[in-house]
Amino acid sequence: MSNELETKTLLEMQRRMLRIRYFDERASKMLKRGLIPGALHTSIGQEAQVVGACMALGDADYMTGNHRSHGHPIGKGSPLGPLMAELVGKATGICKGKGGSLHLADFSLGSLGESGIVGGNIPIALGAGLSSKVLGNDRVVLSFFGDGAANQGSLYESMNMAGVWKLPVVFLCENNHYALSTPAHTVTSGRIVDRAAGFGIPGVRVENGQNVLAVYEAVRDAVDRARRGEGPTLIEVMTYRFREHSEGLKLGVDYRDADEKEQWLQRDPIAIMREWLIAEGWATADELDALDNEVLDEVEAAYQFADSSPYPDASVAFEDLYTEVAGAGR
Amino acid sequence: MSIMTYLGAIGAAQREALTADERVVLIGEDVEANVYGTTGGTGKSRAAEGDFLQTFGRNRIRNTPISEESIVGAAAGAAMTGLRPIVDLSYSSFLYMAMDQFVNQVAKNRYMFGGQASMPVVFRSAMFYGLNTGAHHSDRPYPMFMNVPGLKIIAPASPSDAKGLLRSAIDSDDPVLSFEACPLWGMKEEVQDDEYFIPLGVGRTLREGSDVTIVAISGGVIEATAAADALAAEGVTAEVFDPRTLVPLDVDGIIKAVEKTGRLVIVDPAHRTCGAAAEVSALVAEHAFSSLKAPIVRLTAPDMQIPFSPALEKQMYPKRDGIAAAVRTMLGLAGAAA
Ligand SMILES: Cc1ncc(C[n+]2csc(CCOP(=O)(O)OP(=O)(O)O)c2C)c(N)n1
Ligand SMILES: [Mg+2]
Numbered sequence: 001m002s003n004e005l006e007t008k009t010l011l012e013m014q015r016r017m018l019r020i021r022y023f024d025e026r027a028s029k030m031l032k033r034g035l036i037p038g039a040l041h042t043s044i045g046q047e048a049q050v051v052g053a054c055m056a057l058g059d060a061d062y063m064t065g066n067h068r069s070h071g072h073p074i075g076k077g078s079p080l081g082p083l084m085a086e087l088v089g090k091a092t093g094i095c096k097g098k099g100g101s102l103h104l105a106d107f108s109l110g111s112l113g114e115s116g117i118v119g120g121n122i123p124i125a126l127g128a129g130l131s132s133k134v135l136g137n138d139r140v141v142l143s144f145f146g147d148g149a150a151n152q153g154s155l156y157e158s159m160n161m162a163g164v165w166k167l168p169v170v171f172l173c174e175n176n177h178y179a180l181s182t183p184a185h186t187v188t189s190g191r192i193v194d195r196a197a198g199f200g201i202p203g204v205r206v207e208n209g210q211n212v213l214a215v216y217e218a219v220r221d222a223v224d225r226a227r228r229g230e231g232p233t234l235i236e237v238m239t240y241r242f243r244e245h246s247e248g249l250k251l252g253v254d255y256r257d258a259d260e261k262e263q264w265l266q267r268d269p270i271a272i273m274r275e276w277l278i279a280e281g282w283a284t285a286d287e288l289d290a291l292d293n294e295v296l297d298e299v300e301a302a303y304q305f306a307d308s309s310p311y312p313d314a315s316v317a318f319e320d321l322y323t324e325v326a327g328a329g330r
Numbered sequence: 331m332s333i334m335t336y337l338g339a340i341g342a343a344q345r346e347a348l349t350a351d352e353r354v355v356l357i358g359e360d361v362e363a364n365v366y367g368t369t370g371g372t373g374k375s376r377a378a379e380g381d382f383l384q385t386f387g388r389n390r391i392r393n394t395p396i397s398e399e400s401i402v403g404a405a406a407g408a409a410m411t412g413l414r415p416i417v418d419l420s421y422s423s424f425l426y427m428a429m430d431q432f433v434n435q436v437a438k439n440r441y442m443f444g445g446q447a448s449m450p451v452v453f454r455s456a457m458f459y460g461l462n463t464g465a466h467h468s469d470r471p472y473p474m475f476m477n478v479p480g481l482k483i484i485a486p487a488s489p490s491d492a493k494g495l496l497r498s499a500i501d502s503d504d505p506v507l508s509f510e511a512c513p514l515w516g517m518k519e520e521v522q523d524d525e526y527f528i529p530l531g532v533g534r535t536l537r538e539g540s541d542v543t544i545v546a547i548s549g550g551v552i553e554a555t556a557a558a559d560a561l562a563a564e565g566v567t568a569e570v571f572d573p574r575t576l577v578p579l580d581v582d583g584i585i586k587a588v589e590k591t592g593r594l595v596i597v598d599p600a601h602r603t604c605g606a607a608a609e610v611s612a613l614v615a616e617h618a619f620s621s622l623k624a625p626i627v628r629l630t631a632p633d634m635q636i637p638f639s640p641a642l643e644k645q646m647y648p649k650r651d652g653i654a655a656a657v658r659t660m661l662g663l664a665g666a667a668a
Contacts, residue, residue, distance in 0.1 A: 062411065093444070095442060095443050095444035098443075099444065105443040106446075112447070113442070113447070115434075117434045117435075120431070121403070121407075123401075123403020123404050123406070123407060123431060123435075124403055124406055124435060126404040127403060127405060127406055127407020127410070127411070127415075128407045130413070131411040131412050133389075135412055137412075154399050154430075157395070157397035157399055157400035158400045158404070160395055160400075161397060161404065320441050320444060321440065321441050321479055321480050322480070322504045323440070323502075
């Protein structure tokens, strides 16, 4: 199946996964050094799940995401500089310094925003699907959310409405097995993917969520189906976050089993793809090393861009609430 | 001009907007069957022909499941991507089901994303107070939403305002909540048939007077004008001012109206604490303190839930007699106690 993909596409997948990895590693270091204020959640370990899904979309397609937020716009192709500047709170940030790590958005690429409210923006994706259908513009919407969010009612209201209206929405559950410290199986009755059946829509589970091609293929099929007007799909991707829920979080107890963690760490999506690319003759080790360095340079440039950008003028805090300055009020 | 009811004027504004702009869609529970009387041909039930569903089609007129959270969020998402939805939420008590979407998505997205999003969406709801529907259907919740930066709020108190304000709301690129007072549903007056737009943030003066200023909100407006008319017969003239929209609020209009008389009574059918009347009172204290000849009086619903029995509910909202009595007391007129 993947043979039909061009080398370019395959290498682009690897490139975007590397972007997420190195961006997040850099951001984590910056947070530790006090250069990034606030909270920060990395997608390290989940790169295949993010990139495989994003690469199945076209440029005009929409995407929404959650607090584990940097990977989504990066996966969609957003340039790193304005994202990094946003994390630092600079004027050149993608949201002018008003969103921060949890609220990245790049509307120029259909990234309609990440949400700090777990499950809160699933209905936004539903609405983007509604506009696509009413306007007939052929756009598909990808909604990322976690296993934790899968227990919010907003998902079920939205799956129902998307199902009954046959909206072009792909609901993608990033099942990294934990919602903060809570193991999914202790708070989730049944399998998340099976909930699709209740709404009469397809449910697909990607067991090997560390394999970018497996994710890509599942999401591509759902996107094709959505574009044909056949409605939504629920996809559950099994994955794992390699780091703590958020950077700097220190809990007294380790809620994750050491063996379990070790087994997952062996399944690094970037290493898996690298090996496969070499084994299948799509790229040489040297070429992939060069790609590594290119991305490291990109991240360095993003850092420099963020670092050298000015902080926003204080007046910016008072802009963008409304499209126009509100009426006659004082 | 033709005679329209308050409800008919809302329907007329929606029809105009749907006709004027293909991007306008209307979603909500039971809108296809015109259960609430604003999505039909004429009248309150489903018309034989010419209702919204027949006129604009199923793509643009959509019955929703009873899923307020996702209705509101979906309207926001649709507004962020090219549609201009009108959402009929029926009773305003149901807005609480979607509080997260209103507060965390609708109000914040444009700001959080640095102006990348615009949110041209209108959320209509009816305040079924005074109709013996009990505590779960009688809310007047606009003050809560006044406390959420990013939302605009209209509270029309007449058919012509309902039509003109709703048109402006649908035309706005920002989210607007329309709170419609059911006690006004049957109110009739001459309304312009042509399109017209009443700007948000501009109040209107209903009565001119020099003894006292009554700032009245939503369903309080007809009670205030009735009180002013009764007082006029006694030789007391009241300036009656309706801000019409709560966000933006016509602060200059309110201040001018108060400065004219030096006395202020505020009439507001919503709850008292942190309410619209409290806000008006604070603004006047801040900006027109030196012109006040008497303490400000707020006439509001008490901080109490709404009881079902007509015998109990009727005392809960400010009425014309109470307003007139409050004015007499303020002016120290004989018989004030009566
Ligand atoms: C409505 C809401 N409840 C709780 C939180 C606090 N919180 C933030 S992330 C998180 C865990 C989310 O888990 P999941 O959806 O699985 O995403 P993951 O972090 O695993 O990627 C919690 C409880 C929140 N932000 N929003
Ligand atoms: Mg999780």
